[in-house]
Amino acid sequence: MTFEPKILGFLCNWCSYAGADLAGVSRIQYPPNMRVIRVMCSGRVDPVFIFKALLTGIDGVFVLGCHPGDCHYLEGNYEAEKKFIMVQKFLKIVDFDKRIRLDWVSASEGARFAQVVTEFIESIREQGPSPLSGENIDQELFNNLKAMENSVSSDRIRALVGRQRRITEVENEYGEKVPIDEYNAIFDGAIHDEFVRQRILLSLSTKVLSVKDLAAELKLDPSEILENMLTLKSRGDIDYQSIDGNTPLYMRI
């Protein structure tokens, strides 16, 4: 059987959903692989939604909004873009970022809607089925994406992405603007750390492990694991459970 990609699209009511309707009214044809969830604004798309969709085994997720500057809600699409870029950064860690896409389609661009959807479907077709689809899923990938979902659900990451435009484009509470490079460096670091921490938490939620065990399981340097474990311990998320010889074993609280 040939592979038919299973695609989910989040469409904003005012531009891209209207563009999709116009494609229909104009009888423009495109492959029938995408299912649409209508939201009022692309800015409504919580990063969690994207991970949830990928975790169910959906092969690709498309977010479509109004063109920059044309947002029905003034700036919702800029917020959508920031969140999307963040999700991409997470997915890049496991080389899964090509399975999601963000684009802009206006209410008058029926043909463009059909075109971008077709292109995305074809790109997913080339990438093949998601390792999270079907009966035997790639459990490690699943855990990684689950940890990412938990990361984008965490207040630290959400606060960073939520404040980004104010911090880098307007100015913060103290009247200063952070250069985008500087911000990105902080943000990238936070993304990486939070991911590792959530991965650790996920592993410790089913079993008791040492730093070494975790380093082996997560294929990371023990020193990096240790550093993040200390943060988790100070946050009150994990604690020692017992000592095995000289090695402390940790558990999730």
Add this chain to the structure above:
Amino acid sequence: MSDKEEEPRIGVFVCSCGSNIGGLIDVKALAEYSKTLPNVVFTEDNLYTCSETGLAQIKNGIKDHNLNRVIVASCTPRTHEPLFRDCVKKEGVNEYLFNFVNIRDQNTWCHQKYPQEAFEKAKDLIRMGVAKAAKLEALDNIIVDATPTALVIGGGVSGMTAALSLANQGFETHLVERENELGGRLKTLHKLFPNDQKAQLLLDNLKKNVGSKENLKIHTSAQVKNIEGFVGNFEVSVEENGNNINLTIGVILVAVGTSLFTPTGYFGYDGKIRITQHELESKLNNNDVKAKDIVMIQCVGSRNDERVYCSSVCCMTALKNALVLKENNPKSNVSILFRDLYTPGTHYEDYYRRAREEGVVFIEYSPEKEPSVEENQIKVYNQYLGEELLIPYDLCVLSTPLVSNNDNKALAQMIKVPLEENGFFLEAHVKLRPMDFATAGVFICGSAKWPVDITESISQGYAAAARASTIISHDTIEVEGATSFLPDYNKSLCTGCEVCIKVCPYNAISKNEEDEIVITQVLCKGCGVCGATCTNHAIIIRHFTDQQILSEIYAYGGKEV
């Protein structure tokens, strides 16, 4: 919001839409399939669900099967949701417990060669719709008082027309013009196409009418300084001649028109013998045109990379002024160098014919080979002759576009409406809501939206006034209940981080004296950005809640994760 506890009883109505849906996929089979879905207690297929018969079927379904959720799988919510919402409401089901599934515009119409796949897609979409419907909650629209007053910003022809129309309907109307005189562009024009009426005559007439209305207050040398509040209840502060006035306003109309473009650097523009059409009209008003060889160049500074749009009034302006020049001095030579001539409709095309008859010379040029303006001759390549023509001139007139005002952005931010890429105001929907903004209670007319001529400015002035009066002719107004919401039971989740306050484009979120987050429902437009941003998932986006959207995702994905 009482239905929350009640078990969902969902009815699914699958529309054949004649053969639009039923011609490609089996709607009976879809209705049968829908029956197998959780919480669905009744399904039916209809030839046209939106017809009288179809609506009666929905009503009977609700009555006979005690439905508390209704799904219609048919065309698109963008055109038909209001109809079906109204239908279920009449039968006692809250309108927010209706859910639309689009299986025509985004399915059968687009996959005409794939009936089997389109059928499967419709099944998925209905399954997702049913999953969401089960989680839908009844909502109430919000009722607020409306002040029966209007504010019109900009006293050009469109603003004056709108203000006059509103005042004639009996509404107290405030017309704010930043210059010391009303009139806008009209003040400096000579004669007007398409009937060669003196601009001054139309202006005097309008000003007389506007000035004679007691309930129409004119504020000249005035600027809007601040706008707060919401539809029916805007608090506006206006600075007039240095004095501050505070107004309580029900609706706002934007009629700020356009600015002129100075073509510095284009075709040797010098404001003396190489001038704009606008400067020519002033000269004509002052009887100050001596030239015998006049060349006009069209599309100067428009339809290029920087300004892609067509300014729409310049072709007609050139024809008008060419005819005036010919009439004033039949011996003069007038040539128009154009890229495309735009003379739509009977009146305008007639103008073009007349200009030809009067001996105006038309020469097409292409943007790749622009005319070059020299000391006293113009070189233009004529593609039909395949050679360069030399035209002597003693007056060169450049047709430049109307451009957006520099301060549109500041005004747009004040009233919370968008601008398009060229800085003009962007309406809510180009076809369905051309005079509205997405922000409730704010309307647009005239060339502030796009360069238009006076006839169109006047029509739009009337149209916007009519739209505005649909609001202020009532004592109260109803606004969408699908807003952002911080329920009491989620208050403990709120960390007070204030990110929601920062991302809200409508200033609908603030902190009260107890340092708690408060969402002002009437200001909220329901975009949902705050919900997607909330650092601790405290904010709920009604009608598009996390649970509702996740249920759609799971229904498609086939499992909960």
